[in-house]
Amino acid sequence: MVLGNGTALDSNAILTSVNTVADQLGEGFLRARYKNTRHGEYEDTPVRPREARITVQPGIYREGGYFDIQWWANGDYKYHYREQGLEFRFGCEKANERTTHPVYHFHPPNELQTHVQSCIGANHPPERVTRAVLATWWAAVRSGDEAVLNTQDGLP
């Protein structure tokens, strides 16, 4: 099982997500870099990017963190947050329909093999998904506590 299930990356949705983070975070958005080829280096200019890496500040415990964002043509996505000593992911993986894992899932901090149901609604566009992911991150930043990332567990 792989995100995207073999479909092409969706550059436009990736760029829309970056613009949404920039709009939402203002000064908290430090920079975005892009992988424009599979094994290429990160570049400052996006040209049909395969992945965006956004540097944000502050972090949950540290001064800053990375959000790595990808979207695929089948609607799958990945938001991977990392700061020193902590990482978590939100994902949508349609191929999980054939497994026991939820399609919309959350990998809790430092338990990246665990799939928890994500509260992020189905079929939402990047503008809406990005804001939801940022809201969970921001709740953790405000409280200085990664545990609030999990408070969505009990939500429908």
Next chain:
Amino acid sequence: MTDDSTPLDGSDGPDAYPTGDELPEEDLLPDDISPFNTEPSGGSDINELATTEWIESTTADERIRAVLKRTVSSKPIREIADIAAVSETKARNTLNSLAEEGIVSVEQTDSGATYRRDPDRYLIEQIHQVSKSDDLVDRIQAAKSELADYHGQYEADAPEEVLVSDRTLTDDELRDISHWRTTLRDLAYLRAAYRIQQAKQQMPASSLERSKENSGPASAH
């Protein structure tokens, strides 16, 4: 079972995080920014909060356009209105005027009209976006070189050949297929964009000036 990228190199491992020299000397504190009008807290419905935030920072028309842009297969009005957080009447009116502009394709079904983004219009927009790059020849060469890697590695001309073959693909190979398809599509876009640049060079200087004034900064729109 893992569903996410295995580290390809040092840039994707758990050690990938911003270090001091990437961050400004002066720390930005949580109190320095207020990204959300309503503060999320433990127990608040994140999904609802994100929707409220989206509604407050956009117009109904913008949200309908945003949803439509990701609607590849036709959907009824009710579904689009729900995802865009607008009324069905508003969605119907906006989608019908977008259809007149050629941005939306409408299909009539027994249970009413369904809507999706117009594939041709979307394609042209994407190519137009790429045509603003100033290093298209380099990008085309990079795409060709990436394709050559896949051809060599899989001894196949197209990703579909690998998908229908008897071999069982590993997760990493399926990721290759994803990138292979991306490269094929992007090479077609890059070449079309290059032709557009060539066509522009054939235009008289006065009309080029006018088109420059009309083009905004590069964006995902």
